[in-house]
Amino acid sequence: MKASAPGKIILFGEHAVVYGRPALAVPVTQVHADVEILDSNSTGIWIHAPDINLHSELNALPSDHPIASVIHNFLFISRQSPSPIHAERSGSEVEAGSRAWGERGFPNLNIKISSSIPVASGLGSGAAVTVALLRALSSHLNYPMTDEEVNAFAYDIEKIHHGTPSGIDNTVVAYAKPVYFVKGQLIETFKVGRPFTIVIGDTGISAPTKESVADVRKLWEADRAKWEGVFDNVGEIARHAKEKIETGDWKLLGGLMNHNHELLQEMMVSSPELDSLVEAARKAGAAGAKLSGGGRGGNMIALAEAEKADDISSALISAGAKNTIVTQIS
Ligand code: PMV
Numbered sequence: 001m002k003a004s005a006p007g008k009i010i011l012f013g014e015h016a017v018v019y020g021r022p023a024l025a026v027p028v029t030q031v032h033a034d035v036e037i038l039d040s041n042s043t044g045i046w047i048h049a050p051d052i053n054l055h056s057e058l059n060a061l062p063s064d065h066p067i068a069s070v071i072h073n074f075l076f077i078s079r080q081s082p083s084p085i086h087a088e089r090s091g092s093e094v095e096a097g098s099r100a101w102g103e104r105g106f107p108n109l110n111i112k113i114s115s116s117i118p119v120a121s122g123l124g125s126g127a128a129v130t131v132a133l134l135r136a137l138s139s140h141l142n143y144p145m146t147d148e149e150v151n152a153f154a155y156d157i158e159k160i161h162h163g164t165p166s167g168i169d170n171t172v173v174a175y176a177k178p179v180y181f182v183k184g185q186l187i188e189t190f191k192v193g194r195p196f197t198i199v200i201g202d203t204g205i206s207a208p209t210k211e212s213v214a215d216v217r218k219l220w221e222a223d224r225a226k227w228e229g230v231f232d233n234v235g236e237i238a239r240h241a242k243e244k245i246e247t248g249d250w251k252l253l254g255g256l257m258n259h260n261h262e263l264l265q266e267m268m269v270s271s272p273e274l275d276s277l278v279e280a281a282r283k284a285g286a287a288g289a290k291l292s293g294g295g296r297g298g299n300m301i302a303l304a305e306a307e308k309a310d311d312i313s314s315a316l317i318s319a320g321a322k323n324t325i326v327t328q329i330s
Helices: 066-080 084-088 092-104 125-140 147-162 168-175 209-222 224-247 250-266 272-283 306-318
Strands: 002-012 023-039 045-049 054-057 109-115 179-181 196-202 288-292 299-304 323-329
Touching: 002 125, 002 168, 002 196, 002 224, 002 250, 002 288, 002 299, 023 125, 023 168, 023 224, 023 323, 045 066, 066 125, 066 147, 109 125, 125 147, 125 168, 147 168, 147 209, 168 179, 196 272, 196 306, 209 224, 224 250, 250 272, 250 288, 250 299, 272 288, 272 299, 272 306, 299 306, 306 323
Parallel strands: 045 109
Antiparallel strands: 002 023, 023 109, 023 179, 045 054, 196 299, 196 323, 288 299
16 A cells, blocks of 8 residues: 655744744645555564665564654554544444454554655655555555544654644645644645745755754743744734735745744744855845744745746755755645
């Protein structure tokens, strides 16, 4: 059984979103995580993830390993109860199917995982691997899950590995839709009035989101009044941006991106490399640019007229970007 999940990029609102302010993010389908599961003749659950040089039986991995924790948790829930989707259906045939492997004991599987999403770069690689793996397991072991269930499961996994995540990554990746995200609220998608182009530039520096989120928390703890005000400003930017995207006034997003980048600099989550890519994009004609995601490394984004995207992309490479992706938001 095969399953895939896209990468994602945050357009506005990272970090402040952890404190309940809205953020906007969109799927990036040019990069994805892919999982294939086959029954195996050898005993055990074998995981092959050549990108990270991982070839191991499940039980040889620490139980909190990101991939192992998805499989353990899935086996646990699917063994405990029939799938909620199965339970809703009256056909006992389907329900029997969902229990069959549980009575046989653990299945013997070969799981192949690959991903074109750079790790720890703000493109949602962890959430994409979790979602693709979960969907492949759920199909292969006949335990259907809704998008809501996949999303809730992926959020629990994010919490194990990222401390206090807002849940934006797993939500965009699980639904594969543009999302106006507010922590703890029902998922809200948004319409794109007129398509626009984003150039994504990768610093090539991997920077764990957990650390930048923890550092912002220290700032906030030291002066809550000040940082609540900064987060309010970021939230306003995200709200305005949603309006502009919906009405098709995307050119006005440039100024909002620049302002959002300044506020992220104030939070001390930018870096000299991110700042120089942001600067290079603006000089090459971008309407605006900002870092995207946890910061300190990873990716930045630039808003471009479609015909300027290639020039901006070349300018980013000349300024040191390791890779660029041009994506249309529509
Ligand atoms: O996973 P990243 O690096 O795209 O960043 C996630 C965005 C943060 O707001 C920094 C953290 C979060 O949990 O929302």
